[in-house]
Amino acid sequence: MPFFWEIALSDNRDDSLNPGPPFGETSGSTMPGTIPRAESRFQPVRDRYGWRLALVFGNHAPGGFCPSYTHERCFHCDIGAGEGAAFDLTTNRQRLAWFQEFYQPHLASVSHLVLYNSGSVLNPREMPSEMLEEIVTFARSLPAVRVISLDSREPYLRRETVGRILLPRRTGITIRPILGIESGDDRIRNEVLRKGMPRTAINRVFKDLSKLAAEFGPASIGLDVNVVIAGPGTTHTTAVVDAVMTARHALTAGVEHGVKVDLNLHPYYVGSRGSAHFPDHPRCSPATTVRAVAKIAELVRSMATDCSLFIGWNDEGHDRERQQGHREIEQARAAFDRFNHTNDTGVLNGLESTWG
């Protein structure tokens, strides 16, 4: 599951699709609370697959909390706090309907749909199977969709769970669960961040996905791995090394198991939990982001593996240094967007010197 969401998108980007209806305009039949708050509504952006759209659904677990958040895991994450209340079938169906109306002008162009729910969409306690099925059916109905990513966590990334989504196959669509490994360093992941995600569990995910790739074909299944850049447990000196090592672990496991891995690269920012648990740990500097991304892109080239890289920097309203965050994003937005579309590190040239 994510620590950061998709890339944030404002309304006046030069590469976004034409804007849809103004936020908040609906048919009038939607219950309050089912409309996602502004910070978690995303404009379509481009990635290597084409137009990418992220949809954030509600979480059905008690209080709307991600269970890992409830159990004091993931010290870096505020997203697991959910939206202040548990969703049910009615409210999430209303949100689905709202999305369909709100994004209607864009839906025919969406190639990559990314599904979130402030936790794991593959955990039936957080997203009942029938709700997930309705959402995936909607996703599959999009005429241009090639990739559907589903944010999850390792206990729910199982052959049976993911296999159920693969069964009603439509040729040409890849299902890609998202796994927030964050750091390939076991100490950082499990002791510092308290992810509670042992290496054996990660290996088991790759094995299960490998079986699905054999059963349904390698083009049917993939894995999106979240990597935190310069998160707690790293230092100014080790941040880039840690991010590259994490990427290498994920890509190597993907090659070994015949599972295509894509990487979501997330610069660390300071949220509420982060500041409570790691009061002295700073946000990831933009220069570190660029260095890490460039090194990871180089790694991808050297491994000759087909991997899509995506820089996500949105904070969903959790960044405690918002003004600084916005300043940095404004300087980098155009270059990061071009990078996400092309994965060409040349578009990042010059950014690092801007920041020093």
Ligand code: SF4
């Ligand atoms: S699993 Fe952890 S990182 Fe993912 S949403 Fe839950 S608390 Fe956050």
